[in-house]
Amino acid sequence: MLLDLPVLKKGSFYFIKDGESDIIMEDKTKRGLEIKETSIDEKINVKADKGMIHDMDGIGHWVPIRWYFPKDSYDLSKVEIHAEAMEKKYTKLRELTCPDDDD
Amino acid sequence: MIFLLFLGKTIKYENKSVQIMSYAHPEVLVDTEWVSQNPPNENRKLVEVDYDPVNGYQKGHINGASLIWWKRDINDPVTRDIISKKEFEALMSKNGITADTEVILYGDFNNWFAAFVFWVFKIYGHENLKIMNGGRKKWELESKDYTTDEPQIASTKYIAQPPDEGLRAYLFDVSRGIGKEDTVMVDVRSPAEFTGTITAPPEYPMEHAQRGGHIPDANNIPWATAVNDADGTFKAVEELRQNYEPKGVTPDKDVICYCRIGERSSHSWFVLKYLLGYPKVRNYDGSWTEWGNMIGNPVEK
Numbered sequence: 016m017l018l019d020l021p022v023l024k025k026g027s028f029y030f031i032k033d034g035e036s037d038i039i040m041e042d043k044t045k046r047g048l049e050i051k052e053t054s055i056d057e058k059i060n061v062k063a064d065k066g067m068i069h070d071m072d073g074i075g076h077w078v079p080i081r082w083y084f085p086k087d088s089y090d091l092s093k094v095e096i097h098a099e100a101m102e103k104k105y106t107k108l109r110e111l112t113c114p115d116d117d118d
Numbered sequence: 119m120i121f122l123l124f125l126g127k128t129i130k131y132e133n134k135s136v137q138i139m140s141y142a143h144p145e146v147l148v149d150t151e152w153v154s155q156n157p158p159n160e161n162r163k164l165v166e167v168d169y170d171p172v173n174g175y176q177k178g179h180i181n182g183a184s185l186i187w188w189k190r191d192i193n194d195p196v197t198r199d200i201i202s203k204k205e206f207e208a209l210m211s212k213n214g215i216t217a218d219t220e221v222i223l224y225g226d227f228n229n230w231f232a233a234f235v236f237w238v239f240k241i242y243g244h245e246n247l248k249i250m251n252g253g254r255k256k257w258e259l260e261s262k263d264y265t266t267d268e269p270q271i272a273s274t275k276y277i278a279q280p281p282d283e284g285l286r287a288y289l290f291d292v293s294r295g296i297g298k299e300d301t302v303m304v305d306v307r308s309p310a311e312f313t314g315t316i317t318a319p320p321e322y323p324m325e326h327a328q329r330g331g332h333i334p335d336a337n338n339i340p341w342a343t344a345v346n347d348a349d350g351t352f353k354a355v356e357e358l359r360q361n362y363e364p365k366g367v368t369p370d371k372d373v374i375c376y377c378r379i380g381e382r383s384s385h386s387w388f389v390l391k392y393l394l395g396y397p398k399v400r401n402y403d404g405s406w407t408e409w410g411n412m413i414g415n416p417v418e419k
Contacts, residue, residue, distance in 0.1 A: 045320070046320070047316075047319075047320040048320040048321065049320075049321065066320075066321070067321060068320070068321055068322075068323060069169070069170060069321055069322055069324070070324065071189075071324050072189045072190070073168075073169040073170050073171075073187075073188060073189045074170055074171075074172045074173075075170045075172070075173050075321075
């Protein structure tokens with residue numbers, strides 16, 4: 016079970032887990048989303064579980080839920096680069112709607 | 119020897135009377151085979167109703183079908199409401215429909231949005247209206263053809279009837295119905311939504327409410343219990359009766375259906391009103407995204 020895999024690193028918006036032959040990065044904002052297909056995510060060029068999210072107009076958009084980075088090509092530090100980019104993207108989005116009121 | 123005594127009611131088979139239950143209004147349904155044999159013409163229009171036309175109509179639709187996009191065409195663009203009579207008339211005219219046209223609706227998502235549009239058509243008094251049983255799902259299961267060609271449609275001048283508000287329940291109707299013996303609420307959402315475990319599935323992040331749960335005393339009879347899982351067609355009349363009556367949803371009651379945004383509930387509204395023939399059924403299209411967001415509304419979990 017993916018749920019039971021050891022967590023190598025986690026952020027506010029991601030988990031990186033230790034799979035048998037892959038390092039698995041999960042998008043925490045997509046928890047519970049039904050997996051509709053598993054195919055290559057062309058942005059990152061690794062296999063990904065994908066689901067569909069409908070926007071305000073009802074249009075469905077394919078979104079990756081988790082990515083499988085093969086251990087023979089990726090180590091943790093390389094996956095972290097993608098994880099931190101995702102963390103940065105979601106943090107920026109959150110700031111748009113719920114900015115810190117420090118100043 | 120077989121005697122057909124009354125269409126769809128009783129047949130005599132080898133001198134025995136056999137009761138055949140039929141839908142109360144079988145004329146509101148056509149099957150996929152009938153549609154494939156009866157293409158649209160001047161007096162018959164085929165309309166696909168989609169929630170997601172990019173992944174539906176635009177990828178392929180039945181030859182000759184026009185599109186009603188639920189979000190864009192049937193809802194007011196600013197206020198949360200269905201379109202006005204005038205806007206409905208313009209939509210019909212654009213789709214080449216007159217008040218006498220036979221209109222066949224079908225769509226994505228198990229005909230949920232086709233049923234919603236059926237409900238809106240009935241609000242504005244369109245008489246000759248049908249749903250293709252099973253929608254896109256059944257058509258695709260049967261590997262029937264699609265086209266990406268859009269039909270050339272000559273516009274018409276459509277005159278609608280004043281809105282029949284008896285088909286629609288508003289917030290105050292629902293509030294007033296709570297605790298009344300003669301009113302029954304049918305919550306057609308999934309059990310997880312009904313119990314408040316979730317307010318919307320992850321696929322619909324725009325449709326959440328501030329509170330999870332259901333309207334007090336509502337019965338949870340998910341929309342899906344009215345259809346055959348294999349092909350999305352409606353269940354037989356006796357199965358439908360067994361689905362609703364044991365839960366107190368009986369024809370002598372004022373029935374109000376609701377879901378999250380009013381589309382799945384119009385599917386159940388269609389079943390109760392047209393397939394079972396209940397005299398008083400209303401769709402509460404405000405549904406949970408209205409009820410679960412209102413300050414002070416009672417919520418049961």
